Each structure stands twice: as structure tokens, then as C-alpha cells.
Amino acid sequence: MNADLGLADLKTSLERAVLRACEGLAEAIGGAEGAHAELRRRFLPAIDGINRIVIAPLSPDIGAFLVCGDSLTLNFHIVERILQTILSDVRVMAAAGRVLSPGEVFDLYERALVTFTLHELRHRTQGVEDLAVVRELKSIAGEHLMAELDVLADCDAGKIYALLYADGRSRGSYLESLKECLHLSAQYFMKAFPIAADRSDKIERSISVLLMAARLGMITDLSAYVENPELPLDAPIMAKLASNGGQLVILRKEPSLSVLAIANDHEMIGSLVTEICAGDMEAAYGRAAILVKAHFLV
Numbered sequence: 001m002n003a004d005l006g007l008a009d010l011k012t013s014l015e016r017a018v019l020r021a022c023e024g025l026a027e028a029i030g031g032a033e034g035a036h037a038e039l040r041r042r043f044l045p046a047i048d049g050i051n052r053i054v055i056a057p058l059s060p061d062i063g064a065f066l067v068c069g070d071s072l073t074l075n076f077h078i079v080e081r082i083l084q085t086i087l088s089d090v091r092v093m094a095a096a097g098r099v100l101s102p103g104e105v106f107d108l109y110e111r112a113l114v115t116f117t118l119h120e121l122r123h124r125t126q127g128v129e130d131l132a133v134v135r136e137l138k139s140i141a142g143e144h145l146m147a148e149l150d151v152l153a154d155c156d157a158g159k160i161y162a163l164l165y166a167d168g169r170s171r172g173s174y175l176e177s178l179k180e181c182l183h184l185s186a187q188y189f190m191k192a193f194p195i196a197a198d199r200s201d202k203i204e205r206s207i208s209v210l211l212m213a214a215r216l217g218m219i220t221d222l223s224a225y226v227e228n229p230e231l232p233l234d235a236p237i238m239a240k241l242a243s244n245g246g247q248l249v250i251l252r253k254e255p256s257l258s259v260l261a262i263a264n265d266h267e268m269i270g271s272l273v274t275e276i277c278a279g280d281m282e283a284a285y286g287r288a289a290i291l292v293k294a295h296f297l298v
Contacts, residue, residue, distance in 0.1 A: 172223025261295035
């Protein structure tokens with residue numbers, strides 16, 4: 001986020017946009033029943049009492065966000081990296097002939113930042129709001145447990161995003177918005193924070209998000225698609241990578257842990273991992289779609 005973006009005005013506008021999203025979240029699930037009642041339990045306590053959003057630098061010892069009094073502060077340094085990644089993508093699109101208007105660019109900024117905020121808010125009710133707790137959790141249970149919590153937060157954030165941004169109340173419009181949210185996570189967050197080849201936990205999270213996105217992206221008309229009630233299209237999917245980097249176990253995480261598939265294509269999975277670590281999310285998405293099709297996940 002730099003001067004050519006109109007820093008002060010952009011920051012204020014994004015703070016207001018995120019606050020509106022939090023207010024819309026409370027309205028969307030405040031009296032929710034059925035499937036949305038669980039989202040109410042997962043998110044309403046996380047936003048309780050928050051009346052102000054601030055984008056400002058935070059100490060590395062604090063992490064991505066801080067709730068103090070009625071204010072939620074988002075770490076400026078993280079927000080900046082996300083917005084700069086989006087801006088780079090916008091410039092690539094412009095060079096290819098697809099020029100976005102300022103309003104379209106801001107909308108992209110807003111939706112990405114709302115996605116980021118919803119993910120971080122979910123960590124509050126997961127019990128990993130404090131960075132010190134995250135570090136202790138990793139030291140005791142390992143980094144992969146945090147990756148699982150991240151995948152669940154990605155999925156839950158996507159469900160709330162879908163309620164906020166869906167163009168209508170149909171299941172199809174909800175799923176279209178969920179697909180958009182998962183795309184934002186894969187396209188921008190994983191590019192903004194590159195994944196090292198030795199971080200299998202982060203690679204697993206990335207594969208999980210790509211699989212969830214690919215399940216939705218492979219369906220031409222989500223409004224007409226008849227979902228498998230045993231594996232709805234908004235189910236959280238988790239990938240577990242073998243130590244050799246060439247095999248995957250694909251799991252459904254909720255409502256009960258179950259194995260969906262075991263993938264043994266060493267060459268393809270190895271290429272998928274390489275593409276993720278190179279930040280080539282478009283190619284990685286294509287391989288995730290192959291996995292989804294090969295193992296009948298839709």
C-alpha cells in the first residue's frame with residue numbers, strides 16, 4: 001500500500017468496508033437457524049463489542065490482528081502485502097488488455113480484506129487469537145495442527161463471505177460467492193506470503209483450499225447442480241501430504257472425520273507442490289481440478 005494508491009483515503013475506505021461487513025455478518029446470522037446456527041456460534045462471539053476497524057502497524061509479537069476494547073486492528077504490514085499482490089495482478093491483467101476501473105479495483109481490495117478479516121476473526125473462537133498461543137500450540141502439537149485450524153477458518157470465512165456477497169438467496173448464488181472467496185485466498189494470500197518447500201503444513205493448507213475451490217469451479221451451473229448430501233460443495237476438505245511429497249490423503253473434516261480419497265500420482269502431486277511453492281496458483285488450481293475429477297469429489 002503506497003502513495004500512488006491514495007493511502008489515507010484508501011485505508012479509511014477499507015476500514016469502513018470491513019466494519020460494514022462485520023455489521024452485515026451480525027445481521028445475516030444473528031437469528032440464524034439450522035445450518036447457519038453453527039456459523040452464529042463460530043462468529044458472533046468473535047465480533048461481539050467490535051465497533052471500530054483500524055488498519056495500523058502491529059508488533060511482530062502480536063501478529064495479524066489485535067482486539068482491544070471496541071477496536072479490531074488489522075496489521076498494516078500484512079494488509080499492505082495483500083493489496084500490493086492484488087495491484088500486481090491488476091497490472092498484469094491491464095497489460096493483457098483487461099483494464100479494471102478504479103471501482104473494480106477497490107471492490108477487489110475490499111473483498112480480499114474482508115476475507116482476510118473473517119479468517120482472523122474465526123481464530124478468536126478457535127482459541128488461537130494470541131500469537132503466543134499459536135507458538136505454544138505448534139511447539140506442543142506441531143505445525144500441522146495449526147494448518148488444520150487454518151483450513152477450517154478458510155472454509156468458515158468463505159461461508160460467511162458467501163452470505164454477505166451472494167447475489168440473491170439461492171444455494172447457487174451462495175456457492176458462486178464461496179467459490180470467489182476461496183479463489184481470493186488462493187490467488188492473493190498464498191502469493192503475498194510465499195510458501196517454502198520445507199513447509200509441508202502450509203503446502204497442505206494451500207492444497208486444501210485449491211481442492212475446495214476446484215470442486216466448485218468444475219461445475220458449469222451451480223444453481224442447477226444436485227449436490228451429494230454426504231459431501232456438499234461447502235464441506236471443509238483437508239489434504240494430508242506424505243513425507244515423500246508425492247502422495248495425498250484427502251479428508252472431509254466435518255461433521256465427522258472421514259477419508260474421501262487417497263491419491264498416489266507422485267508426478268502430478270509433486271508438480272502441484274512445485275507450482276504452489278513457485279506461486280503459480282493458476283497451474284496449481286488446474287492440477288487440483290484433475291485430482292477432484294480423478295477421485296470423484298463432485
